[in-house]
Amino acid sequence: xxxxxxxxxxxxxxxxxxxxxxxxxxxxxxxxxxxxxxxxxxxxxxxxxxxxxxxxxxxxxxxxxxxxxxxxxxxxxxxxxxxxxxxxxxxxxxxxxxxxxxxxxxxxxxxxxxxxxxxxxxxxxxxxxxxxxxxxxxxxxxxxxxxxxxxxxxxxxxxxxxxxxxxxxxxxxxxxxxxxxxxxxxxxxxxxxxxxxxxxxxxxxxxxxxxxxxxxxxxxxxxxxxxxxxxxxxxxxxxxxxxxxxxxxxxxxxxxxxxxxxxxxxxxxxxxxxxxxxxxxxxxxxxxxxxxxxxxxxxxxxxxxxxxxxxxxxxxxxxxxxxxxxxxxxxxxxxxxx
Amino acid sequence: xxxxxxxxxxxxxxxxxxxxxxxxxxxxxxxxxxxxxxxxxxxxxxxxxxxxxxxxxxxxxxxxxxxxxxxxxxxxxxxxxxxxxxxxxxxxxxxxxxxxxxxxxxxxxxxxxxxxxxxxxxxxxxxxxxxxxxxxxxxxxxxxxxxxxxxxxxxxxxxxxxxxxxxxxxxxxxxxxxxxxxxxxxxxxxxxxxxxxxxxxxxxxxxxxxxxxxxxxxxxxxxxxxxxxxxxxxxxxxxxxxxxxxxxxxxxxxxxxxxxxxxxxxxxxxxxxxxxxxxxxxxxxxxxxxxxxxxxxxxxxxxxxxxxxxxxxxx
Numbered sequence: 001x002x003x004x005x006x007x008x009x010x011x012x013x014x015x016x017x018x019x020x021x022x023x024x025x026x027x028x029x030x031x032x033x034x035x036x037x038x039x040x041x042x043x044x045x046x047x048x049x050x051x052x053x054x055x056x057x058x059x060x061x062x063x064x065x066x067x068x069x070x071x072x073x074x075x076x077x078x079x080x081x082x083x084x085x086x087x088x089x090x091x092x093x094x095x096x097x098x099x100x101x102x103x104x105x106x107x108x109x110x111x112x113x114x115x116x117x118x119x120x121x122x123x124x125x126x127x128x129x130x131x132x133x134x135x136x137x138x139x140x141x142x143x144x145x146x147x148x149x150x151x152x153x154x155x156x157x158x159x160x161x162x163x164x165x166x167x168x169x170x171x172x173x174x175x176x177x178x179x180x181x182x183x184x185x186x187x188x189x190x191x192x193x194x195x196x197x198x199x200x201x202x203x204x205x206x207x208x209x210x211x212x213x214x215x216x217x218x219x220x221x222x223x224x225x226x227x228x229x230x231x232x233x234x235x236x237x238x239x240x241x242x243x244x245x246x247x248x249x250x251x252x253x254x255x256x257x258x259x260x261x262x263x264x265x266x267x268x269x270x271x272x273x274x275x276x277x278x279x280x281x282x283x284x285x286x287x288x289x290x291x292x293x294x295x296x297x298x299x300x301x302x303x304x305x306x307x308x309x310x311x312x313x314x315x316x317x318x319x320x321x322x323x324x325x326x327x328x329x330x331x332x333x334x335x336x337x338x
Numbered sequence: 339x340x341x342x343x344x345x346x347x348x349x350x351x352x353x354x355x356x357x358x359x360x361x362x363x364x365x366x367x368x369x370x371x372x373x374x375x376x377x378x379x380x381x382x383x384x385x386x387x388x389x390x391x392x393x394x395x396x397x398x399x400x401x402x403x404x405x406x407x408x409x410x411x412x413x414x415x416x417x418x419x420x421x422x423x424x425x426x427x428x429x430x431x432x433x434x435x436x437x438x439x440x441x442x443x444x445x446x447x448x449x450x451x452x453x454x455x456x457x458x459x460x461x462x463x464x465x466x467x468x469x470x471x472x473x474x475x476x477x478x479x480x481x482x483x484x485x486x487x488x489x490x491x492x493x494x495x496x497x498x499x500x501x502x503x504x505x506x507x508x509x510x511x512x513x514x515x516x517x518x519x520x521x522x523x524x525x526x527x528x529x530x531x532x533x534x535x536x537x538x539x540x541x542x543x544x545x546x547x548x549x550x551x552x553x554x555x556x557x558x559x560x561x562x563x564x565x566x567x568x569x570x571x572x573x574x575x576x577x578x579x580x581x582x583x584x585x586x587x588x589x590x591x592x593x594x595x596x597x598x599x600x601x602x603x604x605x606x607x608x609x610x611x612x613x614x615x616x617x618x619x620x621x622x623x624x625x626x627x628x629x630x631x632x633x634x635x636x637x638x639x640x641x642x643x644x645x646x647x648x649x650x651x652x653x
Contacts, residue, residue, distance in 0.1 A: 020495035028508050038513070139392075139644070143636040145587060147594045148610050148629030155617045155626070167618075276500040280591055284614070298510055299596055310507035314499055 080304030098183025110213030119224025396641025471531025479539025583639030
């Protein structure tokens with residue numbers, strides 16, 4: 001299969017998945033038992049109030065009509081209007097996305113930069129005490145409740161040691177945000193040479209990034225370790241060794257480069273998880289991203305906002321998967337042949 | 339593999355694939371007879387001397403939580419829901435081992451009382467997902483062709499959501515009830531079982547015993563249910579054990595956010611949320627101890643699930 005054909009096919013697949021996702025969100029809310037109108041109306045609403053809300057939401061119309069209206073709106077980029085902010089949900093989400101992206105990218109960097117060397121280290125010393133410790137750590141980290149871990153970090157770093165800023169938002173109250181260029185405060189502060197804002201933004205990032213980074217480190221360690229073990233047993237590593245290259249050179253030059261290909265997939269999956277799974281962490285640190293927005297929508301029964309959030313996450317996932325597959329096929333042409 | 343393990347496995351008569359095979363060896367000659375062929379479980383047990391410690395730790399953790407769940411009402415030192423105005427946010431002491439919360443309720447009692455709900459919810463989620471997922475996967479893999487294509491496309495769509503967000507969306511739309519949380523999280527985990535069992539089915543379908551059963555005149559539904567499905571289940575069981583742990587994590591996370599199980603019902607996520615606002619002012623025990631309970635439960639299921647997967651999955 002040529003590269004162009006592969007890309008076209010993969011793009012078509014993404015489109016199909018996307019349509020399926022939109023259908024799934026629709027049916028999730030309309031077909032499953034339970035009544036969105038009564039959720040929106042609240043526990044103490046009268047039957048008339050509930051019926052009025054159902055009419056307003058179009059729930060009294062036949063399902064095919066509802067589906068057509070829904071699809072039409074989504075295709076026009078209309079995710080509905082938030083009852084809390086009074087703004088279109090799409091605008092709300094877009095304005096909060098950079099905060100989430102910044103948190104996700106820093107957490108991904110921490111997880112990869114610590115996780116990969118740990119995995120390599122464990123593989124090189126297979127069967128040693130280091131290996132056992134690293135493996136026990138991955139098992140423990142996978143069982144950590146993220147929301148609880150975040151609270152523990154706040155208690156230790158903010159309350160006991162007093163080295164972290166208060167766990168609220170992206171900057172201290174007195175510091176104005178840097179001019180919006182990318183929306184990532186650290187990058188914008190660097191670009192505008194605003195050191196005070198840069199330092200403060202980093203300080204606010206530290207704890208949520210630590211929480212998310214530790215929680216997502218395990219897959220990097222596991223995959224790096226097993227990929228390294230495979231590669232270290234391969235013929236070309238044997239060849240490199242027999243040619244007299246030093247062990248350090250063999251590990252970091254010959255072996256790691258090939259092990260890195262598999263880690264690309266891990267990075268994609270982890271990034272998807274970080275963009276989606278941080279509702280908990282954003283809530284704990286009052287981080288003004290889409291996760292915190294979703295939590296506010298949940299507590300305020302902001303129906304359109306929740307639905308818009310779920311759909312946004314799904315769209316991000318579909319495109320992320322597409323990007324990974326394409327990147328993979330560019331790096332490793334063998335994939336395309338399958 | 340260590341020299342001892344190799345010697346031990348060789349002595350048992352089951353050379354692993356990596357060991358050199360004697361060229362003069364005739365497989366027909368010493369085919370294992372029916373009564374000496376060890377079951378998958380026996381084989382798993384024999385080969386896993388090194389990882390038995392983690393299995394033991396995992397079983398101990400699950401055992402502790404199970405004791406809480408079964409004997410909870412007799413173990414709680416105080417009533418989990420009765421406030422004590424004289425002991426509000428009391429730190430851990432000899433009277434209240436794990437302290438009290440903002441209403442003076444005993445934290446240890448509430449943790450023990452929550453175990454039953456958390457475990458019941460996790461088991462219900464896993465049972466639903468296992469049942470639905472294996473049935474869909476088995477039928478899809480068995481029939482193959484067009485049906486299989488459509489089912490798998492649908493499963494891919496479900497997998498396009500992160501499980502937690504999917505469950506969050508469904509529960510938020512349906513309303514804050516325990517049964518809705520169970521259904522929502524079960525839907526999120528069904529695709530994992532479907533994919534797994536379907537994969538097993540694809541290979542089992544082509545196996546000789548399936549052909550033999552067909553030749554013997556069995557109807558296809560019977561072959562599917564009695565001959566193939568039982569063989570596809572061991573890997574699904576390993577997955578189920580892992581799902582028990584993930585289910586607890588997800589349910590606790592959802593109720594921490596105020597979705598699903600809501601206060602004052604004692605549930606581990608609710609308990610952590612109860613104390614969240616007190617962490618900033620130093621009353622750490624209200625949130626920290628319930629979180630450790632979650633950690634122990636999830637760790638237990640993960641350790642046992644990993645062991646089962648590593649030793650039962652491989653054929």
